[in-house]
Amino acid sequence: MTLKIEGLTAEVEGKPILRGVDLEVPAGEVHAIMGPNGSGKSTLAYVLAGREGYEVTGGSVTFDGQDVLALEPEERAALGMFLAFQYPVELPGVGNALFLRTALNALRRTRGEPELDAMQFLKLARERMRALHMPEDMLKRGVNVGFSGGEKKRNEVLQMALLQPRFAVLDETDSGLDIDALRIVADGVNALRGPGFSALVITHYQRLLNYIVPDRVHVLLGGRIARSGGPELAQELERAGYGSVQAAA
């Protein structure tokens, strides 16, 4: 159940963005990726999720020994992979409850589990929402439509809590959150931590890592992992900035 990225290169609109990423997240571990704006963090997240237009030009990604790059996005989800988007997408006309139930049932089908009917689903969703301090009317609204920035991020974490992935990428889920919301989001991630779950937490700020304490911290610079270390690396970056890494790399 290890996620293994080797020599990964990728380009967007013919422009090379990832220039050889090597990274391994063993089962049960949470790793953080930090890096300045434009360093390719979201690109890495999208490549892992299989977004079109993000063209892999070399290298490999495996999860649990399977070739991830050969799979469609929904097959990656079925494998247990999840991406919490930096900018969650709005789906006008699609009710949040219908969306969440459709997604959950799609995954349950692939796992050979019976689908949940509307009542069973509501019970589960309410439980998870309470834990995330989300008002229940967020189920009735269109997916992310008219949600505040914080509500969108919490909705991403709700999806993660419902879909129970084995490997999650959280792309700047902390940005735009006040300290209370940040705690709630962190609790949501920490609740999943265990031997059957691993995560890649992308963030700009060391702040989140006070709540989700990572096993390893990596710095992405110019499309490569420029440095890796323990949780203390985040504090160092907070103090000295990325310049020190650049100089060392």
Added chain:
Amino acid sequence: MTAIPETRPSGAAGFLHRYEGLAGRLPGHRLPWLSALRARGAEAFRAQGLPTRRVEAWKYTDLRPLADAGFEEPLTALDTAPPLPRPRGGARAVFVDGRFRPDLSGLDGAALEAGSLAQALPRLEGRIGALASPEELPLVALNTMLFEDGLLAWVPEGTDAGVLELVSVATDSGRPAAFHPRHLIRLGRGARLTVIETAAGSAGARYLHNPVYEIEVAEGATLVHARLQQEGRQGFQLSTVQARVAAGGTYDNFTLNAGARLVRNEIHVALTGPGAACHMNGAQLLAGGQHADTTTFLDHAAPNCVSRQTYKTVLAGRSRGVFQGKILVRQAAQKTDGYQMNQALLLSPEAEMDSKPQLEIYADDVKCSHGATVGELDHDQLFYLRTRGVPEAEARSLLIEAFLVEAVEGVTDETARGTLQEAVRGWWAREAAAS
């Protein structure tokens, strides 16, 4: 090899030929007023013929495939009929190949007077043709000269008549057939009625269904008219609604176009008394080589009236959609509140949508707006759904439904809305499975 001369004339000549042969046998041929009306129809049709694309109102819809077929009178082959929709337990009028079938209908106990138009002709002088004039529209002219039957529904003043089902099925006798029902619906003051209409046809049948509706909504009355067009894929439907709404009355028309090879759906509504309202919503679900044309004409003739139109078209394959919507606000129609929106979703690069909104405003104190958009499914939305494990076909279906939801939600009647939602889901499930 010598060409075998065509024995049966086709196109407009074919219909006129039929009229000349049948005039002495058509229902009501002994009623002088009706014979005179039919003669007017024939004269108007002879003068205008089947519309061609040279006529402005038919610029986007080509009737040549229809003109080329030589349609005859229907010979009903009941065993080829598609299954009738599940009865709802209320009043139901069933027409097979345009003819009322008392054996399949159930109108007893309904709080309205309903039945076969053909049976009631002697009482209908001055009613038939009161709203649909043959001189205005060639297809009304065609219907006027050849109609045999139709629905007559009259809801007395102050009566809530509940739901009336109007079912039309076309059978397949093996040769092209045309039928031209004339439906008359009248609501007395303060009356209420929901008409849920289904039109279906046997899959391989080549036929023309050319209904004309004359609808009269009196003061304070409400008619909900939900139409599900699921004609056979070789069928043509050319329908004309002529409705008049008096003060404080409401006419809601929802049309779902999901079947037929070619459909033209023409809806003319006149708001003739202060405070009248009209909601026209529709969804067109097109695939293969289907063609669907919705043409609306809203005549705001009195002050303080409200009109709302939302039309959504989903186009797959090589299908073609047309929306033409004209809103006329007459000088007397101050404080008019009119809105029209027409949106299309192209699922294939070979599909095409034409739209032509038109506002003609002669009053100075009005609120009137319209808009049109054409787009494709959003890649980011599809990707988002797929990352959540939703397979691509299901993700598309969800987004298509979301696109249509606004038009379906406009249907104010619960029963009608449920039926339409089911039909929309069924359509996509079939199309997704077929592609």
